[in-house]
Amino acid sequence: MKGMNLQGHWLQCLTFIGRIASGLERNVMSRLALCVALLCLAISPSLQAVPQAGAAHPPSPIVSAAEAGKILPATVFFQGQSASIQARNSAGVRFAKDSFMLVALVDSSGYSSEVQQKYQAYLITEEPIEVGGHRLAPGAYGCGFISGNQFLVMDIGGHSLFTIASTRDAALHRPVPLQITPDSDRYRLYFGRNYVELTAPAR
Numbered sequence: 708m709k710g711m712n713l714q715g716h717w718l719q720c721l722t723f724i725g726r727i728a729s730g731l732e733r734n735v736m737s738r739l740a741l742c743v744a745l746l747c748l749a750i751s752p753s754l755q756a757v758p759q760a761g762a763a764h765p766p767s768p769i770v771s772a773a774e775a776g777k778i779l780p781a782t783v784f785f786q787g788q789s790a791s792i793q794a795r796n797s798a799g800v801r802f803a804k805d806s807f808m809l810v811a812l813v814d815s816s817g818y819s820s821e822v823q824q825k826y827q828a829y830l831i832t833e834e835p836i837e838v839g840g841h842r843l844a845p846g847a848y849g850c851g852f853i854s855g856n857q858f859l860v861m862d863i864g865g866h867s868l869f870t871i872a873s874t875r876d877a878a879l880h881r882p883v884p885l886q887i888t889p890d891s892d893r894y895r896l897y898f899g900r901n902y903v904e905l906t907a908p909a910r
Contacts (some may be wrong), residue, residue, distance in 0.1 A: 713875060769887055769894075770799030775809050783829045785849045786822065786865035790814050798887040800894055802859065802907055808832040810850075810896060811884050825859050827851030827898065828885065837906045839897075841873035851898075858903045873901045 765790045766794075776794030783792055797811035810830045815823045830848045837843070838860060848868070849861040858873045876882075882900045889895075895902040 715797060746756075757817075765802070767888060768801045770801055771809060772797050775799045775811065778807065778910070779809055779811055779834065783811075785813075786818070786828065786861050790817060790829075796884040798885060799907070800887060800907070802834045803809075806833045808834065808836055808905070808907070810885065810887070819824070824864065825851045825853050826861070826865070827828055830860075834907055837901050838869075841869045841871065843868075852901045856901070858901075871903060873903050876900050876902055 713894060724879065747846045764799055772787060775797040776792075776800075779792055779794065779797060781791060781794075783791045784810045792811040794811065794814055799807050799809035801807055808831070810828050812828050813826070815826050817824060828850050830843075830850050831846075833845050834843055835842060839858070843860065847863050849863065849865065851859055851875055853859050853870075856873050856875065857870050857882075859870045860868045869870070876895075876897070878898065879897070879900050882897070884899065887905075888897065889893050890904065892906070894905045896905055
């Protein structure tokens with residue numbers, strides 16, 4: 708009887724110890740789970756930032772006057788003379804990271820009145836573009852809006868390449884001397900309210 712009582716006593720002790728161990732294990736696991744949860748909370752903001760960075764919108768293809776003025780030369784050559792550009796009245800289109808089409812009004816006061824009437828801006832493109840359906844190869848050109856609602860493009864020797872009809876935008880809210888705006892898959896080159904459409908044909 709004493710042996711059986713002793714054996715029962717030991718069984719009770721082992722059961723009690725097992726309950727204590729189980730309780731300690733649950734406590735440890737609870738603390739471990741809490742630590743994991745806190746760690747996940749600390750990491751989650753940085754994980755959330757990754758898709759946000761990847762979803763950032765690409766930069767606008769329109770080049771502002773501030774940016775265009777830094778890229779363009781201060782003076783440009785046309786028909787045997789050099790003239791200063793008006794950096795504040797410049798704009799452009801970014802075709803790729805380092806590929807641009809840029810336009811700036813020029814100070815043509817040193818030219819004859821006949822040239823001044825048609826040579827108003829300097830256009831440089833690093834990609835082939837189309838102006839009113841006419842293809843322009845990469846290069847530098849003189850251009851301007853002339854009488855009769857026409858837009859004239861010339862080579863740097865002052866020779867006329869083509870003339871196209873321009874459009875007057877009476878609904879334009881804030882006309883400025885020169886600007887470029889996107890228009891679906893095209894761009895509008897404005898001098899005041901008058902504009903022509905530009906496209907960059909696929910290579």
